[in-house]
Each structure stands twice: as C-alpha cells, then as structure tokens.
Amino acid sequence: MSAEPSAHPVAGAAAPVVTTSRDGGVLTLTLARPEARNSLSEAMMAALTSALAAIAADTAVRAVVLAAEGPVYSAGHDLKEIQAHRGDADRGRAYFEDVLKRCATLMTAIVRLPQPVIAAVEGMATAAGCQLVASCDLAVAGEKARFCTPGVNIGLFCHTPMVALSRNLARKHAMEMLLLGEWVEAEEARRMGLVNRVVPAGDALSTAQALARRIAEKSQVPVKLGKAAFYTQMEMGLDDAYAYASRVMAENMLARDADEGISAVLAKRAPSWEDR
Template sequence: MSDLLLRTDAGAVATLTMNAPASLNALSDAMLAALKAEFARLGADPAIRVVILKGAGKVFCAGHDLKEMQAGRAAPDRGRAYFTDLFARCAEVMQMIPALPQPVIAAVHGIATAAGCQLVASCDMAVAAEGTRFGVNGVNIGLFCSTPMVALSRNVPRKIAFEMLTTGAFIDARRAAEVGLVNRVVPAGALAAETRTLAETVAAKLTAAVRIGKRAFHDQIEMTRAQAYDHAAKAMVENMLWRDTEEGISAFLAKRAPDWG
C-alpha cells in the first residue's frame, strides 16, 4: 500500500481513499496500479464484507491524467501502444469492482468526471454529497468518452447517457440520483456517516448470500461487458491519435481555446 491509495479497515468495512488531491485524484498509471493491487488484496480478504471508495481533497476523481496521456505521444508510434495499454489497464480495474466478492460503495463529492464518472458507475452503489457534479465531458476537448460510456450506459437510460456523452454537459447530484447513477444524495457534512451507515447495513447481512447475490446480479445484467470494453478501448485509442484531440488536450492544459480549424 502506497500513500497514493490509503486503506483503513473498521470492522468488516474497508475504506479506500484515492490520495492525490493535487491532481484531483486522477487515474494516473500509478493510481491504476495501486487500485488494481488493492482490489486484488480485498478480493482475497474474507474479513472484509463491504468496500467504500472515496477521494481525498476537493473532489472524488477527475478522470485520466491528461499530462501523462500527452507525454505518451513522444513514442515513435505517437502513443498508440501506450494508449492501447492504458485503456486496457483501466478497463481491467473497472471490471475488478463488480467482480469483487464485496459490494463497493462510492462516496462521491466535488466532481466525478470522465473516467472518474466511469469509476462511480462501476461501483455497486454510490452516495453523493449535495453539490457534486458528474460528467463524461471528454468531447469538450475532442476525446469522446468511449470507455466511460460502457459503465455509464449500464447505469442510466441510454438517451441520458448519450446526451451526457455528446454534449459534455454536467449533471448535478440530484439529477444523478434521478437517472440512477447514484443511490442517494446527502448533505456534504453527512457524506461519510451516511455512506458508513449504508456499508454497515450491507455488512450486517449474511456474507455468503451477499457475495453469491452480487456475482449473480452482475452475471445476468452485464454479459457483454468485456467485449464492450475491448471495442470502446480501440475506439478511444483511435480517437487519441487524432490531431484535433491532441490539440484539444493541449489547449485544455494550457487553459486556452482549442484551434480545431
């Protein structure tokens, strides 16, 4: 366990805290590796019945680390191999969450954008603080959120998902609850306590029943998840190689308007 991802166990509930507030808890290469390693440990830990996932600092998670992604373009292939590997690793981490024997609850505050919104959608349940905003807003910088789309479209009605993906618009916590992205919305000061109460309620149930039920739930509702991630990842790699996407991300990082011609 590194300082990048903190784990605190209290009874049968483990809390994972993404601890990179300076980068808005971006899903960097290191963060993805830390999440993968800890999910693997949790999956083999019979003492833990429920997992809470949250972010340190002002936000839950702002998605992929765009600076790392841009740096990947320095390779002779302009980043194709890196992007292919990145989206495969991200998809693997996202799929580990429903595959865990324990229910995973996201405690969300601030913003959850792009792959951060994907992370919320990948969790079994989510509690959001009032004022939290959710978006799959990559289209605003020229990168359609193809892989986040997989989890999002399995959580919310397809027309809502498509609107979010094509407009890049944010929805607030209340709207997120209305469309099924989160289970409940609570005052910001009550987020930790309310999430803990939900976790303890689930943890108090028969562990074997919850574990077999979780597996059955995901098996029957998302039979094509892996195929969808493979397809979406390839689309995202192609998208990352576009000149306008490169310009869009560069403009975003430089805090200027993109020159898309």
C-alpha cells in the same frame, strides 16, 4: 481490526496515492492525491487494482467504501501522462491501448469483487472518474457533487466511461451525458440512476459507511452470490437469465444460512449467521 488509516504504497511513489482504513467488516479506500485532482494515473490505477485484489482474498472484509480526499473525487485519466506519449514512434498508440486496458482491469475488478463497493462522492467526478463511480455497486453523493463525461468537448469521446454509464443509466440519459459533455448536478445524477442517494455536503462518506455496515451485518453467502449473479444475468437474454438465476438461487437455498434465515422467520427470532 483498527479503524486507523494505513497506506497502500506503490513501488517508486513518494507518497501513497491510496490509503485504507478498517472498521470491523467495512474497509474504506481513499484516493489520496488531491493535488492532482485524484486523477487515475498509472500509479493510482495500480494501487487501486492491487488493493482490490487483496480485499477479494480477505473474507473479513464484508463491504468496501471508495472515497477521495480534496474537492475533486477524480478528474479521470492523467492527461499529462497521456500527452507525454504523443512523441512516441507510434504517436502513443501502444501506450494509449495499454493505459486503457489497465483502466478496464480496474473497473472490472470493482464489478467482480465479491464484496459490494459503495462510492462516497464529494466534489467533481469527471470522465474516467465518473466511470469509477458508475462501476461501483452503490453510490452516495454530497449535494454539491457534480458529474461529467466531457471528452466530447476536447475532441475525445468518453468511449470507456460509456461502458459503465450505459450499464447504469437509461440509454438516453447516458447518451445525453456523453454527447453534451455538460455537468450533471447530484440530484439529477440520482434521478438518472448514477447515484443512489444525495446527502448534505460532507456527509457522503459517513452515509456510505453506514450503508456498508448494514450490508456487513448480513450473511455473506447471499451477498456474494447475489452480486456476482446480478452482473452475470445482466448480459444475458431473458430466458437465459431466468435459467441462470434459478440455478444460483437453488444453490443459495442449500446454504446453511438460508436454512437458518428461513427457520428464524418461521420461529420469529433473529437469525445467527455463519457465512456458509
């Protein structure tokens, strides 16, 4: 498949808010609304959710990179859209609940996507934008990237970003971000566990794509089983987690590629994957 970028349009949008490019088994999704700080507007969330649904059904896509245009990775929810509903009869309650439900649908779609997703972060990722990074399986940050959950500073605790942060960071690190609402520099974000790697500014995308290509080279049987199992067992108690993981691993052992991989090790040769 060509690596040329293509638009993933949204009905009624003047220009695509998300673009895609393909290089072999690696698909890159790019937030393309830099003039609005790549905020997670209704259109942006719809475009990303739609793109992820298409990717989930595309077995030729083996890994996904989530990047952004401009100096801001994502500033979180579109505050202008939110404030526009303050005058509703219910003061915006129904709209707020709906938009947050859409956001949760997007974040869980990333977690539940069969393919691994790697965030490539340059610039700032704040509030739900930080949540977007935390929802990805891996994250690479340029050294000038910064992260923040600043809701507490404007009278609005970052409750939904809290869900993703608390599942990635140690409790006290997550609470520090949520309670202080202060900027976290890239290297500190790596230490906290929000990102995996910090690279020179401008190199986040190429590094994330290189990681994605390495994942794409592997059999997709253990990759897809493993990603799903990782998040499932995280919600279980220790005994249930081991019982569940044992069942999934036994299923994995029955796969053709597991037989091939073990045979290749014993024969001291490179394996030949068939993704089954």
